[in-house]
Amino acid sequence: MIAQINNISVRFDQITALENISFSLNKGDFLYVLGPNGAGKSTLIKVLTRSLKPSSGTIMLTTNKLGFLPQMLNRKQNFPITVIETIYTGFDKQKLIMSKEEKLIIFKWLEKMGISHLAKNMMHTLSGGEQQRVYLIRALVSNPELLILDEPTSALDPDFRKAFHDLLNDLNAKGVTIIFVTHDLHNMDTVNKKVLHIDKNVLYFGLCSNYQKEVSHHV
Numbered sequence: 001m002i003a004q005i006n007n008i009s010v011r012f013d014q015i016t017a018l019e020n021i022s023f024s025l026n027k028g029d030f031l032y033v034l035g036p037n038g039a040g041k042s043t044l045i046k047v048l049t050r051s052l053k054p055s056s057g058t059i060m061l062t063t064n065k066l067g068f069l070p071q072m073l074n075r076k077q078n079f080p081i082t083v084i085e086t087i088y089t090g091f092d093k094q095k096l097i098m099s100k101e102e103k104l105i106i107f108k109w110l111e112k113m114g115i116s117h118l119a120k121n122m123m124h125t126l127s128g129g130e131q132q133r134v135y136l137i138r139a140l141v142s143n144p145e146l147l148i149l150d151e152p153t154s155a156l157d158p159d160f161r162k163a164f165h166d167l168l169n170d171l172n173a174k175g176v177t178i179i180f181v182t183h184d185l186h187n188m189d190t191v192n193k194k195v196l197h198i199d200k201n202v203l204y205f206g207l208c209s210n211y212q213k214e215v216s217h218h219v
């Protein structure tokens with residue numbers, strides 16, 4: 001077991017964003033978190049990454065090696081930071097000057113993602129898809145055991161989306177547990193994966209294959 005979530009509820013003044021959410025994940029699971037706008041997906045991710053305290057309930061994670069790719073919103077800011085500097089903030093600790101090893105790791109990933117030519121560029125000059133690759137690398141450089149991705153492929157073109165999923169499957173096969181937030185499973189690789197469908201509370205939790213059978217049964 002890598003994560004155990006027990007009866008999580010989150011209330012903001014009048015709004016209940018999450019109500020009695022419970023589920024658990026084993027090491028090496030690949031979980032899609034599914035739900036419409038306002039269902040509480042991002043709120044759940046904030047609770048899991050401990051940037052938000054739930055109103056009630058408990059979370060137990062057996063690892064503190066988390067990698068997090070936040071939702072792609074309002075990234076086109078003029079904040080003066082380069083690609084390399086952005087990725088460097090993904091390491092557990094930062095020093096004044098990055099080490100040779102850290103530089104090598106960063107360049108290995110930039111190469112793998114096909115964006116090494118952008119290393120010294122300012123983030124705000126990159127396209128949405130290029131920025132998303134940078135943030136993915138940022139989430140990966142610390143070798144996370146649990147990788148949490150909030151709608152990661154929304155800014156990616158179909159070719160890179162495929163490459164992105166191949167990369168995730170590769171990491172998953174090496175034992176990395178993955179939580180992937182998405183609006184729907186259309187065009188998603190669902191083999192051997194789980195789904196948590198929420199709309200404030202849990203509508204379904206289990207294997208994608210059973211979920212798809214259940215959904216097609218109702219249509």
Ligand SMILES: Nc1ncnc2c1ncn2[C@@H]1O[C@H](COP(=O)(O)OP(=O)(O)OP(=O)(O)O)[C@@H](O)[C@H]1O
Nearest residue numbers: 012015016017035036037038039040041042043044
């Ligand atoms: N800090 C906050 N204060 C008040 N209400 C909030 C806050 N954060 C989220 N909410 C509300 O909680 C509900 C769930 O929001 P959340 O962002 O988790 O949904 P989501 O499933 O990620 O939606 P989307 O698919 O649109 O990104 C929404 O009604 C939202 O308005």
